[in-house]
Structures are given as structure tokens and as C-alpha cells.
Amino acid sequence: MIYSDTSHNIDINVKTAYLPEQSDPEKKRFVFSYHITITNLEPQPVQLLRRRWLIVDGDEQVQEVEGEGVIGEQPIIEPQDSYSYTSGTVLATRVGSMQGHYQMKTHDGETFNADIEPFTLALPNALH
Numbered sequence: 550m551i552y553s554d555t556s557h558n559i560d561i562n563v564k565t566a567y568l569p570e571q572s573d574p575e576k577k578r579f580v581f582s583y584h585i586t587i588t589n590l591e592p593q594p595v596q597l598l599r600r601r602w603l604i605v606d607g608d609e610q611v612q613e614v615e616g617e618g619v620i621g622e623q624p625i626i627e628p629q630d631s632y633s634y635t636s637g638t639v640l641a642t643r644v645g646s647m648q649g650h651y652q653m654k655t656h657d658g659e660t661f662n663a664d665i666e667p668f669t670l671a672l673p674n675a676l677h
Contacts, residue, residue: 552668559595559653559663560588567672568637581670582637583647585619587663589626591655596625597632598660599652607642619651644671 552563564584571580589595602614617623624632638647648667654660 552666554664554666555590556650556664557653557661558590559651560590561651561663561665562586562588563665563668565668565670567670574643577641579640579643579645579670579672580637581640581645582635583668583670584633584635586631586633587626587651588631589628592628593656594625594627595653595655597623597651598654600649601652602647602649602665604638604640604645604647606640606645610641612638614649638670640670643675644669646670 552565554561562585566582566584568580568582572578587597597618599617600615600619602612604612604614620634620636622634626632646667646669648665650662650664652660653663
């Protein structure tokens with residue numbers, strides 16, 4: 550599934566996938582990847598400082614993930630340029646969702662949150 554949203558001139562595109570080879574449904578382990586592309590539509594460079602995720606499974610169990618950067622990096626994204634990365638999460642159910650934000654800093658030191666609207670994680674054909 551592909552999701553896209555723009556917040557504070559930061560375009561965030563998310564593509565999700567179920568990873569059956571890493572999952573074990575009998576043990577309630579469902580592994581999903583998400584590939585994110587962040588495009589800077591600001592007229593100046595921005596740096597991704599922090600991330601915050603709320604991950605909710607089908608039983609409404611919530612995981613909160615917060616920390617510096619993404620995948621060990623705090624990238625600087627030039628105007629009209631993009632930064633992409635892939636990460637993943639494990640759910641105890643076949644369907645869940647993620648949402649959150651990236652804390653960004655402009656070249657002149659202003660910080661703001663680029664919101665990531667909720668997106669769905671689901672096994673193929675789990676949703677009709």
C-alpha cells in the first residue's frame with residue numbers, strides 16, 4: 550500500500566509491505582516493512598532530528614517509538630531533494646496502523662513537526 554501526505558512543506562510518501570518470510574502467524578508475529586521518502590518542499594535545507602511513532606495493532610495495543618533521527622542518521626535534506634529509508638515493525642495481529650511525526654530543523658534554526666498521517670499495515674487480502 551502507498552500513502553502520501555504533505556505537512557509543513559515536507560512531503561512524506563510511505564510504501565508498506567508484509568514480510569511473510571520473517572513472520573510466524575502461529576506465534577502471532579506479523580512483520581511489516583515501510584519504505585519512506587521524505588521530500589523537502591521548503592526553500593531552504595531541513596534536517597531530520599527526531600522521530601516519534603505510535604504503532605497500534607488490531608487489538609488496539611499501542612507501541613510508542615521515539616528517538617533521534619532514522620536508521621541511525623539525522624539527514625539534511627536540500628530544497629526539492631528527497632531522502633529515503635526502509636525500516637520495519639512487528640505486530641501481534643494481521644492488521645495495524647502507524648502514525649507520528651518527524652521533528653525537523655530549518656537552516657535558520659526553527660524546529661517544527663512534519664506530521665505522518667495514519668497508514669495501514671495489513672496482510673494481503675486482510676482488508677476488504
